[in-house]
Amino acid sequence: xxxxxxxxGSEAKAMADPMSMIVSQLQSFLIQSExxxxxxxxxxxxxxxxxxxxxxxxACFGRPRIxxxxxxxxxxxxxxxxxxxxxxxxxxxxVGEDGCIKSNExxxxxxxxxxxxxxxxxxxYSHLRHKNWIVRSGLQYGVDFVAYRHHPALVHSEYAVLAVxxxxxxxxxxxRGWSDVHCTVRLCGSVAKTLLIVIVNNNSQCAISPSCLEHxxxxxxxxxxxxxxxxxxxxxxxxxxxx
Amino acid sequence: xxxxxxxxGSEAKAMADPMSMIVSQLQSFLIQSExxxxxxxxxxxxxxxxxxxxxxxxACFGRPRIxxxxxxxxxxxxxxxxxxxxxxxxxxxxVGEDGCIKSNExxxxxxxxxxxxxxxxxxxYSHLRHKNWIVRSGLQYGVDFVAYRHHPALVHSEYAVLAVxxxxxxxxxxxRGWSDVHCTVRLCGSVAKTLLIVIVNNNSQCAISPSCLEHxxxxxxxxxxxxxxxxxxxxxxxxxxxx
Numbered sequence: 388x389x390x391x392x393x394x395x396g397s398e399a400k401a402m403a404d405p406m407s408m409i410v411s412q413l414q415s416f417l418i419q420s421e422x423x424x425x426x427x428x429x430x431x432x433x434x435x436x437x438x439x440x441x442x443x444x445x446a447c448f449g450r451p452r453i454x455x456x457x458x459x460x461x462x463x464x465x466x467x468x469x470x471x472x473x474x475x476x477x478x479x480x481x482v483g484e485d486g487c488i489k490s491n492e493x494x495x496x497x498x499x500x501x502x503x504x505x506x507x508x509x510x511x512y513s514h515l516r517h518k519n520w521i522v523r524s525g526l527q528y529g530v531d532f533v534a535y536r537h538h539p540a541l542v543h544s545e546y547a548v549l550a551v552x553x554x555x556x557x558x559x560x561x562x563r564g565w566s567d568v569h570c571t572v573r574l575c576g577s578v579a580k581t582l583l584i585v586i587v588n589n590n591s592q593c594a595i596s597p598s599c600l601e602h603x604x605x606x607x608x609x610x611x612x613x614x615x616x617x618x619x620x621x622x623x624x625x626x627x628x629x630x
Numbered sequence: 631x632x633x634x635x636x637x638x639g640s641e642a643k644a645m646a647d648p649m650s651m652i653v654s655q656l657q658s659f660l661i662q663s664e665x666x667x668x669x670x671x672x673x674x675x676x677x678x679x680x681x682x683x684x685x686x687x688x689a690c691f692g693r694p695r696i697x698x699x700x701x702x703x704x705x706x707x708x709x710x711x712x713x714x715x716x717x718x719x720x721x722x723x724x725v726g727e728d729g730c731i732k733s734n735e736x737x738x739x740x741x742x743x744x745x746x747x748x749x750x751x752x753x754x755y756s757h758l759r760h761k762n763w764i765v766r767s768g769l770q771y772g773v774d775f776v777a778y779r780h781h782p783a784l785v786h787s788e789y790a791v792l793a794v795x796x797x798x799x800x801x802x803x804x805x806r807g808w809s810d811v812h813c814t815v816r817l818c819g820s821v822a823k824t825l826l827i828v829i830v831n832n833n834s835q836c837a838i839s840p841s842c843l844e845h846x847x848x849x850x851x852x853x854x855x856x857x858x859x860x861x862x863x864x865x866x867x868x869x870x871x872x873x
Contacts, residue, residue, distance in 0.1 A: 529813020549809075560807070566792075567810055570772020574817040 388581050390536050391543040401537035406446070406519045410476070413442040417478035424469060424481045426489060429501050431469035431481055433462045447521045447538060448472065465524065466498045466505065467512040474597055475513050495597045504552070504560075506594045506603075511550030511585040514605045522548070528578060530571070546583040546609075547575045553588035553606075572610055584608040631824050633779050634786040644780035649689070649762045653719070656685040660721035667712060667724045669732060672744050674712035674724055676705045690764045690781060691715065708767065709741045709748065710755040717840055718756050738840045747795070749837045749846075754793030754828040757848045765791070771821060773814070789826040789852075790818045796831035796849075815853055827851040 392398045416422075416439060424431035432452070435443065440460055443449055448471075449464040464472070472479035474491045481489045489497070498505045508531055515522045521535040525547055533544035549561050549571070562568050562584070575582040586606040592599035635641045659665075659682060667674040675695070678686065683703055686692055691714075692707040707715070715722035717734045724732045732740070741748045751774055758765045764778040768790055776787035792804050792814070805811050805827070818825040829849040835842035 526812060527816065529809050529811070529816055531809065561809060564804065566772050566774065566804060567813075568772070569769060570810075570817055571813055573770065573772055574813055574820070577817070577820050 388545065388579065390545055391579065393541055393543065397541040401541050404537075406521065406537055409442070409446045410516075410519070413446045413448070414472075414476045414478040416442055417472065417476075422479060423488075424464065424479055426481050426483050426494075426497070427463075429466055429498070431464045431466075431479075433464060433479075435460050435462050445538065447523065447535075466502065467509050467522075470494060470498065470509055470597075471513050471516055475516070492596050499594065504550070506589070506599070507552045507587045508550045510587045510600060510603050510605060511548065513600075514585060515548070520546075528574060528580070530575075530582075533580065534583065544580060547571075547578075547580040548583045548585055550585045550587060553586055568610065572612055576612060582610045584610060631788065631822065633788055634822065636784055636786065640784040644784050647780075649764065649780055652685070652689045653759075653762070656689045656691070657715075657719045657721040659685055660715065660719075665722060666731075667707065667722055669724050669726050669737075669740070670706075672709055672741070674707045674709075674722075676707060676722075678703050678705050688781065690766065690778070709745065710752050710765075713737060713741065713752055713840075714756050714759055718759070735839050742837065747793070749832070749842070750795045750830045751793045753830045753843060753846050753848060754791065756843075757828060758791070763789075771817060771823070773818075773825075776823065777826065787823060790814075790821075790823040791826045791828055793828045793830060796829055811853065815855055819855060825853045827853060 390398075392401075420439070422433060422439065424433045433439075433443075433449065437460075440451065440462065443462050444451075448468050449462040452461045452463045454461055469479065469481060470491075473481055473494060481494060483489050483493075495505075498509075502508070512522050512532065515532070515534055521538065522532045523535070523539070523544070525531050525533045528547050530547040531550045532548040534546040534548055535544045536542050551560055551562065562571065572582055584607070586608065588604045588606070589599070590602050590604060592602045633641075635644075663682070665676060665682065667676045676682075676686075676692065680703075683694065683705065686705050687694075691711050692705040695704045695706045697704055712722065712724060713734075716724055716737060724737060726732050726736075738748075741752075745751070755765050755775065758775070758777055764781065765775045766778070766782070766787070768775045771790050773790040774793045775791040777789040777791055778787045779785050794803055794805060805814065815825055827850070829851065831847045831849070832842070833845050833847060835845045
């Protein structure tokens with residue numbers, strides 16, 4: 388399935404403005420401004436000025452949150468987004484209710500307590516982000532994430548992503564039966580996305596601290612419908628024969 | 631969601647020809663003709679003449695199977711369909727490879743060995759069939775069944791059905807996490823069906839024989855998307871106010 392660009396010129400625009408550069412700019416800005424986020428249960432709130440809001444929007448981290456304070460603007464980052472900025476890009480500090488900066492180990496423990504599969508979902512998130520995919524919540528499609536080639540203003544998301552752990556001991560895990568696989572593949576087809584399974588193997592690390600992450604390995608699988616009618620003979624061969 | 635009839639006159643046609651009558655005709659015919667089916671792993675093959683083929687088609691049991699024998703026509707029944715005709719309607723006998731008629735207990739044991747959740751899926755199937763719904767495989771939507779108000783030639787299926795056992799100890803069972811629920815509800819919405827969960831409680835019966843089925847209880851739940859914008863004020867009240 389080819390990327391579905393939104394309108395003419397979008398592809399050229401995206402090519403001229405690589406996502407890796409935008410994320411680097413965001414990273415530099417956050418480091419220089421010594422930005423602090425506030426830990427708020429499953430997310431992190433960041434007070435932003437116009438420049439930071441623009442960078443977060445362009446790099447697709449978090450969402451603007453409207454508050455009663457007219458002169459202040461806030462962004463809310465999901466736990467994977469926040470931890471990616473803290474731990475992977477080392478450009479954000481997160482402050483707890485007590486006003487103290489949380490270490491990566493503390494954030495890791497906190498989010499693991501909120502979401503058992505956080506180590507796996509974060510590994511999948513960071514794996515795709517490192518490859519310069521834009522990764523957003525897949526909630527409305529019943530998957531973990533959706534992945535965009537560039538900014539969602541320019542292109543539709545190409546992949547519906549499920550992060551599963553190798554062995555899949557999680558009893559609430561996905562794709563444990565054919566009926567779920569069928570359902571997910573059918574839905575992905577109807578919204579023109581490819582189902583991407585990111586299989587995370589923790590290699591028997593027990594996920595006590597985020598340093599385990601470097602020992603995790605990741606395998607990618609896409610699942611698509613196989614249409615026997617279409618695949619029976621190669622279309623090109625048939626066309627060449629007809630000439 | 632209202633039933634989606636296929637074209638004008640379909641609803642009147644369905645009303646004039648109740649499904650309960652069609653199934654009764656099929657039942658009488660099968661009893662009088664002493665029809666035998668052949669057990670074939672997960673399904674049952676029935677050799678049919680023109681009249682029986684017509685009745686099976688109208689009552690929506692099984693599918694015609696094309697074979698090399700030109701003068702013979704065969705229908706293939708799924709295990710739930712076959713067992714409904716044998717056990718619930720008592721109008722079909724099934725013969726094994728040895729040429730002997732299988733008892734209901736033998737068929738029950740055989741299909742349980744082929745499909746662990748057979749007792750639950752059969753209870754759901756027969757529950758809906760008893761209420762004169764037409765029940766067909768939901769494979770292409772990643773659910774157990776789809777349910778039609780009348781013949782699929784007249785109306786689209788209204789419900790996508792998942793049969794789950796109370797307590798849901800089946801590790802491969804559906805709807806164990808929110809992501810699966812979202813995925814399924816979203817898919818059902820996109821194909822204009824309502825998700826119907828048929829919850830089967832075996833009341834601690836151990837499913838040794840089909841006589842357990844009478845002690846099973848069934849609960850129905852539909853799951854639909856709640857749109858807060860649409861539900862905020864009752865539309866009728868607003869319209870009355872505007873008058």
